[in-house]
Amino acid sequence: MLDMIWEEQQGMEEIYQWVQWLQNSLLSHLGFTDEIILSKGDLTCHEDGGDKRACRDDSAPDVIITRIVRYDDDKRHEAFLHDIHDCMICFSEFPGVDFVTLPCHHFFCRKCIQTYCKIHVKEGTVLKLTCPDTKCEGVVSPYILKTLLAEDEYERWEKLLLQRTLDAMNDLVYCPRCETACLEDESNDAVCPSCLFSFCTLCTSHRHVGKQCMTAEEKIRKLEERLKSRQERGDQNLTDEVLSLQAIMRDAKQCPRCKIAIYSLRS
Known part of the structure; x- marks a missing residue:
């Protein structure tokens, strides 16, 4: 009966209907008018017959739910790969296998998203390399970028991102001796973690202890x-x-x- 419900409404959410049928119709379907009392031994799964899918699972509910969610995700992904979709950049139709899905769940054809990423890396605007959807600020993950960019382009993206991040720090200065990034304190002083040079961040000379810079x-x-x-x-x-x-x-x-x-x- 559960298989029949499944076959009649393929692609729909079936579990709630299964539970409802088991609760309301199972006993009458089996010919019972009252409850069934089962002993612990009756719940043992026998390998020599019956439907193995009906074997009792002693797993915790959170484990079972995780399996169901994973199964659902796999099936949805499988259906996506076989369906035809529109790219929101070039507005062309392609099968799902030709699309790249971002962590924000927006997807674009591989050619468009690859060109989009390459342009930002070439122009150095790596902080603007986000989801092309104008209403979304989702990031393009490093894993996806590595599949879209050439090796030298990916290395350039890493260096640019690090530099832009460091430059955005208000208290970041560079050592006048070795150019190592240092953190400035409230007194406009800093100590280089590399060469240990202690300097004034305003005049880049030695610290002025007790003196006006x-x-x-x-x-x-x-x-x-x-x-x-x-x-x-x-x-x-x-x-x-x-x-x-x-x-x-x-x-x-x-x-x-x-x-x-x-x-x-x-x-």
Whole structure:
């Protein structure tokens, strides 16, 4: 009877109908008018007869559910490969085997998505290499990129992505001696993890312990130069710092003894 239900509605969700039939119709189908009491021995699966699919499974529910979900995914993927689909980039029809499915579940024909990825890598816009769907910001996974790009293109993508990620860090500076990436602290100082050079990130010279590095005007000029080099990334934190220093220079004076910016009270 379960096979019959399956055959009558192929491709539909069958498990709920099976459960409903087992709960409501099984006893009457077998000719019983009341409940059936089974002993533990009655639940043993015998290998010498009967349908082996009906053997009792002692697996935990989460294990069984995982099997069902995996089976469903496999069947859906199998059906996708044999069906015809439209590519949302070139609007052409291709069989499912010619498509690449992204982690966000959007899919595009291999030729289009390959060209799309190659262009971004060539132009260096790796941070914009996301799902081509305009309403989606899903990523193109490294595994997929490795199947679409040549070896040298994939290496370029890795280097560009690392560099863009490092450049986007507001507290990242480079050692003036060995060009190693370093983290800047709140005092505009940094220690190179490679050559251990301790330096001021504003003038790139040795740290100024207890001494003033540069005047406020010089610091503004230095930060403006750094801001100019980061404008393409839209570094708002650095912009705010420059604007704050400009406001201090406009409305405040320096203490003649400690050089801290002070505001004069006006009556």
